[in-house]
Amino acid sequence: MHTGNVFVDLPQGVKSKIDIRSNNKNRDRKRILIENQRVIKKEINRNSLKKNKHGFSSTKIENDQKRYFVRSIVYLSIFIISFLLMLPFLVSIRSSLWEKKAPVQIEDDILYDQYLINGLNTNIVGVKKGKVDNYNLPQFKLIKYKVKRGDSLFGIAQRFNTTIDAIITANRLKNAYYLRINRVLYVPNMPGIFYTIRRGDNLSKIASKYHVSINRIADINDLESSIIRKGEKIFIPNATLSNWERAVALGNIFKAPAIGRLTSRMGFRRDPFTGKIAYHPGIDLANRTGTPIYAAQFGRVIFVGRRGGYGKTVILAHPKGYVTLYGHLSSILVRKGQVVKQGQLIGRMGNTGRSTGPHLHFEIHQNGKLVNPLEMVKIRR
Numbered sequence: 001m002h003t004g005n006v007f008v009d010l011p012q013g014v015k016s017k018i019d020i021r022s023n024n025k026n027r028d029r030k031r032i033l034i035e036n037q038r039v040i041k042k043e044i045n046r047n048s049l050k051k052n053k054h055g056f057s058s059t060k061i062e063n064d065q066k067r068y069f070v071r072s073i074v075y076l077s078i079f080i081i082s083f084l085l086m087l088p089f090l091v092s093i094r095s096s097l098w099e100k101k102a103p104v105q106i107e108d109d110i111l112y113d114q115y116l117i118n119g120l121n122t123n124i125v126g127v128k129k130g131k132v133d134n135y136n137l138p139q140f141k142l143i144k145y146k147v148k149r150g151d152s153l154f155g156i157a158q159r160f161n162t163t164i165d166a167i168i169t170a171n172r173l174k175n176a177y178y179l180r181i182n183r184v185l186y187v188p189n190m191p192g193i194f195y196t197i198r199r200g201d202n203l204s205k206i207a208s209k210y211h212v213s214i215n216r217i218a219d220i221n222d223l224e225s226s227i228i229r230k231g232e233k234i235f236i237p238n239a240t241l242s243n244w245e246r247a248v249a250l251g252n253i254f255k256a257p258a259i260g261r262l263t264s265r266m267g268f269r270r271d272p273f274t275g276k277i278a279y280h281p282g283i284d285l286a287n288r289t290g291t292p293i294y295a296a297q298f299g300r301v302i303f304v305g306r307r308g309g310y311g312k313t314v315i316l317a318h319p320k321g322y323v324t325l326y327g328h329l330s331s332i333l334v335r336k337g338q339v340v341k342q343g344q345l346i347g348r349m350g351n352t353g354r355s356t357g358p359h360l361h362f363e364i365h366q367n368g369k370l371v372n373p374l375e376m377v378k379i380r381r
Helices: 014-054 058-101 110-123 153-159 164-171 204-210 214-220 243-249
Strands: 142-146 184-186 192-196 231-238 259-264 267-270 277-280 283-286 293-296 299-306 312-317 322-332 345-347 359-367 369-371
Touching: 142 153, 153 164, 153 184, 164 184, 164 192, 164 243, 204 214, 204 231, 214 231, 299 322
Parallel strands: none
Antiparallel strands: 142 184, 192 231, 259 283, 267 277, 283 359, 293 345, 299 312, 312 322, 322 345, 322 359, 359 369
């Protein structure tokens, strides 16, 4: 035992009791420390539970942030899709509002202007009816006319104050130069052409092509709406045929390929070599060797060279499926693939191939079928 600076030896029994007491005190202290630690842990757990209840835990915040981000993406996607779906509708609404606010543009039409002016004049107080000349829109009519001896297409057109194009399209003439006596023609009472509606046509497109107002076309044809159907025929006032269409109708689509004497026509004849009856697929024009040969119509050269009994030959391809053949030439002045104009020199007359003398053998084909050249060409002699 230690007291102050004096050390006293205690009995063995007393020492053991003191040690036991000190050990018990140490155990009590440890127990108290352990209990305190448990209490602290419980308080920490309670605090954490309280924080979780009030939404302050880090895990809760992270989960909320993730949910907010996902919801934002979903809402944004829905908005974008809705906007894209509504865009055409919004554009149509905007265009309709623009059309309502846009100034009205009226086509210049002298007939309509005069018609409206006279209509107003007749309704003015103090103006008596009959004092003002009523201006009526021209009414379209087809007049029947029987062809007489001495008539020509041009003469008939002048008599009825119309055009040859109007008569050609009204009667679908293919060779207007040759009018049969007593044939009945339908003559329009105004210039213009008949037009057959094709796939994809509309009044605006047709009016723009022929430089005619839509109002005029609608009035002349008594159209109640702008709807037109494929195959229908309408009359287009003041319109004209193209040069090619007019040439086809007048039977003047091809010019004479050479100057010469007509020695053989198309059809059956006696073959000059065999003496037997055989079919002649074209016409023969005889003249001196070296006589110029011209392209009957503009086109492209598809063959040059020798071709069996035709001898030296040139073949041209033209629009609308037409093909012309020039045979028995002495010389060829064009090459394959070359584009030639109507009346352009393409060769010279000769006596090559199966021939009895200098001449031109001339053929016309359309879509693979023979056409009589005398119905398409005026022969110059």
